[in-house]
Amino acid sequence: DAKTTQPPSMDCAEGRAANLPCNHSTISGNEYVYWYRQIHSQGPQYIIHGLKNNETNEMASLIITEDRKSSTLILPHATLRDTAVYYCIVRGRAGGGADGLTFGKGTHLIIQP
Amino acid sequence: EPEVTQTPSHQVTQMGQEVILRCVPISNHLYFYWYRQILGQKVEFLVSFYNNEISEKSEIFDDQFSVERPDGSNFTLKIRSTKLEDSAMYFCASRAGLAGNEQFFGPGTRLTVL
Numbered sequence: 001d002a003k004t005t006q007p008p009s010m011d012c013a014e015g016r017a018a019n020l021p022c023n024h025s026t027i028s029g030n031e032y033v034y035w036y037r038q039i040h041s042q043g044p045q046y047i048i049h050g051l052k053n054n055e056t057n058e059m060a061s062l063i064i065t066e067d068r069k070s071s072t073l074i075l076p077h078a079t080l081r082d083t084a085v086y087y088c089i090v091r092g093r094a095g096g097g098a099d100g101l102t103f104g105k106g107t108h109l110i111i112q113p
Numbered sequence: 114e115p116e117v118t119q120t121p122s123h124q125v126t127q128m129g130q131e132v133i134l135r136c137v138p139i140s141n142h143l144y145f146y147w148y149r150q151i152l153g154q155k156v157e158f159l160v161s162f163y164n165n166e167i168s169e170k171s172e173i174f175d176d177q178f179s180v181e182r183p184d185g186s187n188f189t190l191k192i193r194s195t196k197l198e199d200s201a202m203y204f205c206a207s208r209a210g211l212a213g214n215e216q217f218f219g220p221g222t223r224l225t226v227l
Contacts, residue, residue, distance in 0.1 A: 043218030
């Protein structure tokens with residue numbers, strides 16, 4: 001799996017868009033970018049994933065650069081409940097169950113009131 | 114909304130004792146996982162399970178660990194002889210199948226080995 005690099009922490013004001021960057025310069029053509037988050041000691045929560053096109057769901061948007069070497073997770077209107085550690089994970093398309101996720105240290109996003 | 118459940122929420126045991134952590138994955142999911150997180154550290158993959166057998170395991174998942182899906186609904190992690198360093202949060206996760214790539218995690222079981 002390709003290695004990812006994320007800033008250790010970020011602050012964002014409540015109501016503003018939170019933009020979380022992730023570098024994955026060694027990503028290969030068949031690898032997806034996944035984002036999960038972990039709110040204090042809870043189980044990780046899936047947010048979104050993508051291959052090369054930008055993706056949006058009810059939680060967030062994922063912007064992947066054209067060369068796929070980096071991506072940005074966007075929380076459009078951050079709330080205090082979005083304070084969490086956000087993990088960017090690069091993984092091949094799941095198949096056969098051999099798809100254990102490798103979590104790094106992630107970005108600790110703190111939403112300020 | 115369906116969710117993964119885990120019991121107990123907190124387990125305290127003596128070193129050397131056997132523990133069984135229980136998980137009920139989301140109904141009709143086909144792939145099951147165990148992860149652990151030692152306090153203050155990263156979430157670590159332990160094992161994945163599909164079609165009643167282990168499909169992948171990490172170096173952490175040694176002979177002291179075993180998994181089982183005994184009755185078609187529960188998914189268990191057994192630690193045969195617990196060590197102090199097994200103290201951690203243990204998370205179960207499940208995934209629907211090839212049509213669903215995301216893993217859904219349970220709330221975790223906090224294991225404390227004394």
